[in-house]
Amino acid sequence: VTHAARLTLERTGAIAVARIAGEVDLSNAASLQADITAGVTNDVEVLVLDLSETEYLDSAGIRLVFGLADAVRRRGQALRLVVPDGAPVQRVLELCRVGDVAPLRPALDDALASL
Amino acid sequence: VGHTRFVEETAETPPGTTLLLYTDGLVERRREPIDRGFERLCDAAVAAQAASVDDLAHAVVSTLVDPATQADDVALLVLRVAHVGAERLSLELPAEPGALAPLRRSLGRYLAGLGMSADEAFALTVAVGEAAANAVEHAYGPTEATFVVEADVVDGEVHVLVRDRGRWRAPRGAGRGRGLELMRALTERADVTQSDDGTEVRLVSRLRAEAVL
Numbered sequence: 001v002t003h004a005a006r007l008t009l010e011r012t013g014a015i016a017v018a019r020i021a022g023e024v025d026l027s028n029a030a031s032l033q034a035d036i037t038a039g040v041t042n043d044v045e046v047l048v049l050d051l052s053e054t055e056y057l058d059s060a061g062i063r064l065v066f067g068l069a070d071a072v073r074r075r076g077q078a079l080r081l082v083v084p085d086g087a088p089v090q091r092v093l094e095l096c097r098v099g100d101v102a103p104l105r106p107a108l109d110d111a112l113a114s115l
Numbered sequence: 116v117g118h119t120r121f122v123e124e125t126a127e128t129p130p131g132t133t134l135l136l137y138t139d140g141l142v143e144r145r146r147e148p149i150d151r152g153f154e155r156l157c158d159a160a161v162a163a164q165a166a167s168v169d170d171l172a173h174a175v176v177s178t179l180v181d182p183a184t185q186a187d188d189v190a191l192l193v194l195r196v197a198h199v200g201a202e203r204l205s206l207e208l209p210a211e212p213g214a215l216a217p218l219r220r221s222l223g224r225y226l227a228g229l230g231m232s233a234d235e236a237f238a239l240t241v242a243v244g245e246a247a248a249n250a251v252e253h254a255y256g257p258t259e260a261t262f263v264v265e266a267d268v269v270d271g272e273v274h275v276l277v278r279d280r281g282r283w284r285a286p287r288g289a290g291r292g293r294g295l296e297l298m299r300a301l302t303e304r305a306d307v308t309q310s311d312d313g314t315e316v317r318l319v320s321r322l323r324a325e326a327v328l
Contacts, residue, residue: 004216023216025212025215025216025244025248026212026215026248026251026252027212027213027215027216028212056219056237056240056241056244057241058241058244058245058248058297059245059248059293059294059297060248062293063293088233088234091238091301092297092301095296095297095300095301096293096296096297
């Protein structure tokens with residue numbers, strides 16, 4: 001199985017940043033979601049999903065975002081998304097109204113500043 | 116004023132051909148034979164040949180032009196001869212998730228060859244990805260299943276057909292309806308046809324003539 005995406009998890013205090021570089025589709029969305037969920041411990045207050053380097057994302061990726069939003073909400077944590085203006089995946093995220101469950105910010109700094 | 120001789124040449128430009136027209140400022144550098152400049156241009160253009168004309172122009176300029184040292188002005192025109200229906204894309208792929216990324220690669224090259232902009236190509240690629248993912252998710256039977264993707268240009272529109280021998284399943288569970296929703300939002304027309312032979316999804320996007328300075 002080839003993985004079209006690379007996941008990086010970083011932790012700064014109560015903030016966890018999950019960065020997905022590459023492409024998200026049916027082949028890797030579920031395992032990415034599982035890896036992110038497993039990497040976010042109870043002491044995390046906010047999970048930031050950074051999609052700045054995500055080159056492709058379809059409804060499998062949208063399920064991932066809604067799935068993560070649901071998982072962190074049940075743990076009493078919050079989810080923020082980083083999506084640069086004009087990013088290829090921006091339109092798909094907006095069409096699926098992802099902003100309803102997690103605020104979209106154009107850069108990581110904005111996402112962290114808004115906390 | 117020196118003596119200049121102009122030579123007339125003829126070259127065939129079949130569909131998909133990319134033509135670069137430029138002023139000498141693009142290739143000329145002081146204290147360097149001009150052949151080096153031609154080589155640099157060829158390398159940069161070949162490296163970016165799969166990109167849209169827009170991206171190709173940007174790639175060539177950013178590779179060859181250093182604004183800090185550039186002495187002469189530069190003009191570059193990139194033209195690509197559109198496919199006129201003769202060139203089609205036809206793929207048969209295994210109905211498994213690992214086939215989706217290679218499908219996007221092939222479709223991306225095909226759409227770039229038609230001169231589609233990156234944004235337009237991305238939208239259609241997501242729509243096709245949704246139809247293909249559905250074919251993969253609902254792969255059928257104990258034998259190895261495949262699905263077929265065909266693309267063609269009809270009257271200035273790109274038609275992409277995704278066919279499988281399974282049944283289109285009514286989306287189940289939270290968020291499972293988004294695939295169809297996205298296909299409709301990202302194309303001009305999206306039609307799902309069921310028959311005893313399987314499911315056919317037809318996705319249509321308009322093609323615009325494009326030339327970039």
